[in-house]
Amino acid sequence: MEEIHQDRTFQPPAGYIYASGWRILAAVIDFIxxxxxxxxxxxxxxxxxxxxxxxxxxxxxxxxxxxxxxxxLYFALMESSEKQATLGKAAIGIKVTDMNGQRISFLRATGRHFGKILSTIILLIGYVMILFTKRKQGLHDMIAGCLVLKERK
Known part of the structure; x- marks a missing residue:
């Protein structure tokens, strides 16, 4: 079993910020x-x-x-790939990482994907959380131990 080391003081790597509103645009592109x-x-x-x-x-x-x-498969394979992003996320410079800024496994990407069901069925509160959490995490990100980072331009 994969051992998880979560650095609570983790800051995004140089050139990245926590993604928030940009995630909506990525979701629209992925939906299409x-x-x-x-x-x-x-x-x-x-x-x-x-x-x-x-x-x-x-x-x-x-x-x-x-x-x-x-x-x-679209979300889990692409977010656990070397690109760490779906086509929508890649188009706007967003990537999914673990809590230490590293690439996530297929299993973690799968957990994140299915965690979105919970974020949705509780009246989208799991998504609204992105606006109010320190690291711009939704409930599904917290469940899977993930961060979503945006390339700083």
Whole structure:
């Protein structure tokens, strides 16, 4: 099991600040990208299932499952990659790190992704927290032990 050393005095590396409002723009870009990816995959998946004789409800169920898996893999794989960012985050110079400023694992990125469900179902309070916490962390960031940093221009 990965040992976690959280430096409570951690300051962002030179050239970075804690990301806050910029995260909204990154989320919009990622939403647009995921919408088109999911739409295309769902379309292909739906056509194949229709050809196989599946009913509409079954097609919708499997399309939703595939969409959820695509979203999870998009965020978890990209945020745990060398870039440490989704396409939306990379476009505006944001990256996800652990509490020590290091690259996160796929498992931690997965926890962060699914932590967003909790941030959402409590009336988005988990996201609003970003505006009020010292390190601009949402609930899902705190759960996963992550920071989101923005390149200072």
């Amino acid at each position: 990208i995921l919408f088109f990816i999911s739409f295309l995959i769902g379309l292909v998946f739906g056509v194949v299932l229709s050809i196989l004789g599946s009913e509409q409800e079954t097609i919708e169920l499997y399309s939703n499952i595939v969409g959820g898996v695509v979203g999870w």
